[in-house]
Amino acid sequence: xxxxxxxxxxxxxxxxxxxxxxxxxxxxxxxxxxxxxxxxxxxxxxxxxxxxxxxxxxxxxxxxxxxxxxxxxxxxxxxxxxxxxxxxxxxxxxxxxxxxxxxxxxxxxxxxxxxxxxxxxxxxxxxxxxxxxxxxxxxxxxxxxxxxxxxxxxxxxxxxxxxxxxxxxxxxxxxxxxxxxxxxxxxxxxxxxxxxxxxxxxxxxxxxxxxxxxxxxxxxxxxxxxxxxxxxxxxxxxxxxxxxxxxxxxxxxxxxxxxxxxxxxxxxxxxxxxxxxxxxxxxxxxxxx
Amino acid sequence: xxxxxxxxxxxxxxxxxxxxxxxxxxxxxxxxxxxxxxxxxxxxxxxxxxxxxxxxxxxxxxxxxxxxxxxxxxxxxxxxxxxxxxxxxxxxxxxxxxxxxxxxxxxxxxxxxxxxxxxx
Numbered sequence: 497x498x499x500x501x502x503x504x505x506x507x508x509x510x511x512x513x514x515x516x517x518x519x520x521x522x523x524x525x526x527x528x529x530x531x532x533x534x535x536x537x538x539x540x541x542x543x544x545x546x547x548x549x550x551x552x553x554x555x556x557x558x559x560x561x562x563x564x565x566x567x568x569x570x571x572x573x574x575x576x577x578x579x580x581x582x583x584x585x586x587x588x589x590x591x592x593x594x595x596x597x598x599x600x601x602x603x604x605x606x607x608x609x610x611x612x613x614x615x616x617x618x619x620x621x622x623x624x625x626x627x628x629x630x631x632x633x634x635x636x637x638x639x640x641x642x643x644x645x646x647x648x649x650x651x652x653x654x655x656x657x658x659x660x661x662x663x664x665x666x667x668x669x670x671x672x673x674x675x676x677x678x679x680x681x682x683x684x685x686x687x688x689x690x691x692x693x694x695x696x697x698x699x700x701x702x703x704x705x706x707x708x709x710x711x712x713x714x715x716x717x718x719x720x721x722x723x724x725x726x727x728x729x730x731x732x733x734x735x736x737x738x739x740x741x742x743x744x745x746x747x748x749x750x751x752x753x754x755x756x757x758x759x760x761x762x763x764x765x766x767x768x769x770x771x772x773x774x775x776x777x778x779x780x781x782x783x784x785x
Numbered sequence: 786x787x788x789x790x791x792x793x794x795x796x797x798x799x800x801x802x803x804x805x806x807x808x809x810x811x812x813x814x815x816x817x818x819x820x821x822x823x824x825x826x827x828x829x830x831x832x833x834x835x836x837x838x839x840x841x842x843x844x845x846x847x848x849x850x851x852x853x854x855x856x857x858x859x860x861x862x863x864x865x866x867x868x869x870x871x872x873x874x875x876x877x878x879x880x881x882x883x884x885x886x887x888x889x890x891x892x893x894x895x896x897x898x899x900x901x902x903x904x905x
Contacts, residue, residue, distance in 0.1 A: 642874035647888040654889070661891035665868025724864045727871035 504548045506569075511598045513590055520595060521569035522562035526554025529628070529779055530604035531772075532596065533561035534612030536634075536755060537583075537698055538659050538691030539682045540568025543609070546675075546761020552769060556776060557605070562595050564588075566690045581693030585702045588615045593623060605775055607631035610729065610754060611698045614639075616718075617737070621707055624715040629775045631719045631768075634726050634754050636733035637740075638703040645692040645699065656684045659691040666754035668725040671763075679758040713743030717778070719771050720744055723752030747771075786858075787905050788821065788833040794900040795830045802828060805893030810886055812894065813843035817851030828893055845882030853877035860903030869895065 504525045511518055523541050525548040533544045541561040548559050563570035566581045592615065596604060606627050608616045613635030620630050648655045648662065660683035667676050683691065711718060718741060722734040731748045738744040749756060749767045756764035795801060805828030814821045820836030822843050849857075849872055856866045857878075865871050872878035880887060887894070 640874065643870060644884070647884060650885060650888070652885055652889065658888045658891050661888075661895055662870065664892075664895060665870060668864075669862075669867055725867060727865040727868065727874055730865060 502549055503554065504545075508569075509595070509598050511594050513594045514587075516573040518565050518573055518591075518594075519571060520562050520565065520598075522560055522595070522599075523548060524558060524560040525549070526556075526558050528556040528558055529776060530601040531557040531559045532592070532601060532604045532606045533559065533757075534592070534606065534608030534615065535561065535563070535567070536610035536612060537694030538567075538663075538686045539679075539758075540564075540570075542568070542682055543679065543755065543758035545758075546765065547757055547768075550761070550765055553765070553772060557772060560599065560601070560604075564591065564694075566687055566693070572687075581687075581690050583611070583694045583697040585615065585618050585697060588697060588702075589618055589623060592619065593626065596626065603628040605629045605631065605772075607633065608635075609633035609757060610635075611694050611702070613720075613729065614698060614702050614704070617704050617708055617711065618702065620711045620713075620716060620718050621704065624712065627716045628779060629717045629719065631721065631771060632734075633721050633756055634723065634729040634734075635720050635737070636722075636729045637705045637708045637737045639698060639728060639733070641699045642728075645695040648692040648695075649689040655688055655691070656686045659683045659686055663754065666726055666728055667759040668723065668751050668753040670751055671753065671759040675761065676759050679755050682758075708737055709740040711741045711744070713741065717775070718744045719747070721747045721749055721756070721767055721771070723749045723754060723756050725751075725753035728754055745771075786816075786821075786901070788835070791900055791904055792830040792833060794904075795897050798896070798900065801893060801896045804828075805890075805896060808890040808893035810845070810890045810894070811843040813838075813841050813846035813848075813882075814854075815846060815848035816854045817849075819851075823897075825890075825893065825897070830897070843882060844886040845880060845884065847878055847880060849878035857898075858901040858904065862902070869898070 506523045535543045540563045544561040566572045613632035616630050616632035660680040738746040808828045809826045811824050822834045824831045
């Protein structure tokens with residue numbers, strides 16, 4: 497029997513935020529500059545399994561990914577049964593900052609995908625001093641509402657399966673089958689109303705079109721990486737957003753879709769490594785001798 | 786479109802047999818001026834009827850231009866032509882009818898429509 501123990505560890509951290517106690521699950525691997533990873537709507541930390549197992553990253557970055565409350569292994573806070581999950585930009589930023597504080601992460605790099613990519617713009621606007629660099633994947637200032645997410649939380653629809661079916665075509669058909677179907681499995685395990693609750697932020701509330709021009713990339717460099725097969729956050733959406741932000745660095749990734757780190761980790765890592773090299777070099781230069 | 790071949794391909798697909806099990810619905814495809822009703826029972830294509838129809842019996846309809854469907858059904862679709870929802874976003878395809886049924890059977894429907902790819 498061949499056994500391989502991954503160098504990834506999982507843990508829980510508890511903290512209070514706005515009168516609620518949260519028990520948050522996170523996974524980490526590596527050492528060095530903290531690289532905080534934010535998953536997509538309706539999914540969880542498992543999307544970053546490729547990065548957490550990539551020695552070319554973990555030998556110099558401490559890769560950390562946490563499940564938002566209601567997602568993955570982060571259960572909702574007590575009292576959830578009488579509530580509906582609805583992600584807002586304020587709550588999202590507060591959760592990220594609280595997690596960063598709870599783990600005493602010192603000016604981490606933050607990298608998020610989809611809703612995580614969107615909130616990266618929010619962090620760049622309002623909390624840039626807390627981060628040494630910001631990397632938005634499938635990131636744009638807004639997304640038009642092209643389907644009604646209410647059907648993903650309907651008593652006569654299997655929401656998690658319908659959610660997986662909704663997002664399956666966002667991936668590049670050439671991405672490895674096993675990685676695509678693992679990505680869908682994460683969606684099939686989502687809690688009731690969680691994906692649609694995240695989409696409130698993505699499709700309705702988290703619209704930064706009027707504000708992104710105020711992002712100061714001199715405070716925290718901003719990188720935007722988008723897969724060419726994504727029609728939800730299309731390459732043009734990212735380019736339109738970047739055009740408003742002086743100093744934003746954009747890369748369109750051929751052969752990747754909406755879930756680059758999960759649908760094809762190795763292809764994505766090839767695009768990410770030069771970005772991390774640049775961030776690492778800038779961090780080295782910033783250290784006083 | 787060779788619908789008999791489409792039906793054979795769908796009905797031989799072990800993935801659909803697994804993930805589409807239990808799905809039964811009737812979808813009208815509006816491919817430009819042409820119309821087809823695909824009847825699905827328990828994840829298998831039962832019949833494909835060719836229009837025009839006076840009063841088509843279907844649960845929901847997917848209506849798009851010939852050009853949109855041709856791009857979707859290409860053997861190797863261009864980036865962002867690979868999914869129905871891309872055409873919803875661009876406005877090139879429209880869903881009508883029973884949206885609940887559409888979502889309830891979306892996994893089966895999407896896996897089935899992949900078999901349009903590259904058919905003569």
